[in-house]
Amino acid sequence: MTTPPTTDPATTHDLVERELAPELSEGALALDADVVRSYSADWALFCPADGAVALVRATCVEDVQATLRFASRxxxxxxxxxxxxGISGGANAVPGCLLLSVERMNRILDIDVGERTVTVEPGIINQELKNALVPHGLSYPPDPGSVALSSIGGNVATNAGGLCCVKYGVTRDYVRKLVVVLADGTLATLGTATAKGVAGLDLRGLFVGSEGTLGVVVEITLRLVPLLPPPLTAVATFPDERAAAATVSQFMAGGAQPSMLESLDRTTLRLLNEFGDFGLDDQAGAMLLMQSDGAGHAPAALAEVEAFTAAAEANGALDVGFSDDAADSDALVAARRMAQPAYERHAQAHGGGQLLDDVCLPRTRMPEFYDELDRIRAASGLTIAVVAHAGDGNIHPSVFFDASDQAAVDCAEAAFDEIMQLGLGLGGTITGEHGVGYLKRHWLTKELDDGAKALHRAVKGALDPQGILNPGKMFDGL
Structure with a gap:
């Protein structure tokens, strides 16, 4: 894989001041070391983030083009x-780099009610977009756990999923058109705003999930759906994770289309109660949170809840209940979304170490996964908590450890690797929605076969021949 030439940081700094600064919008360039450092990392642990020379906070497409023309030159x-x-190190600095932030490009450019589309800049926050669509009777379904924090551009970069994607799909399913700036500063429009369009290759799809390695997205047109109907919410608790996973497999095999199907293990339930006193049953081995909107038909939603109840009881549920009260539903979903903050608080109080995994596998293999995860827990002696978008088979084990203890760090990294190998061995993938970034770059080489690796190299070489776009991340080692 092509690597960018090594440029002396002092030389790059001088070139930035002399050549790039005059081409940028006022206030877009930051050279102060503290400011640059504050933008140099995402939330991932064990991912280097040093060496950035400058930060460009783009406010317009022209800023992005100027930056990439300079970088290419x-x-x-x-x-x-x-x-x-992100939590994979995909946005982390590399030595000698320019950080190119599009967070200030956060406008909604157009809402087309008739066509049910919205065109946005990449920096808009997912939840802010959702809020803006409500008065128009429209909804953008993808809702990652970081919905209140993550940007649509970042969601496109990682093909983000979320809680309701079991029914409504992931980011890729909603992207109609992208405007991107290529490595040399060229502007390219990929896809169409129309519902159908097969003129040329699907380059739009190629860029969704590319993690900033092929170009920089500066405009996104998304398809929308009518406001999602209010759901019925069901909760079931189980003696262990395996029973909950078996319920998911049986329920989904029966043709169910829940709008949400989430799983939380005993440790997660306990940590949530410690974090926010949510009143969850942390004596249970696992809990499933299911919602059905019945496509707007109450009888269909009720029938789906009854099917879920039957599957849960058949697999030894300790307790099952459901509610059509919006406040109850909102409280349960809010608790689920607080899992990561609860994890972070626990990690800070127990040595600061947390590795959050993101394997996705066939739903029918989830019971086996949990069996093997118990073995990893026992062998490592580590606390490993799990939440999952269970309806998708997307499982998020979180490994906790003392980051100041090298033996504990080594043990945690080994457990993390075992979990990824387990996911692959069960017919799954190393990442369902968090991306490869730096953290999983070497695991991508284990998942892809030789033909797929060659295609990746060819695409990267064609679009970024100098290897200047987000080097050392996804394509490293391919």
């Missing part, structure tokens, strides 16, 4: 960034 690496809410 001098062979300077560029790390594109959104809200930096």
């Amino acid at each position: 001098h062979g300077v690496p560029v790390v594109p960034q959104g809200a930096r809410s």
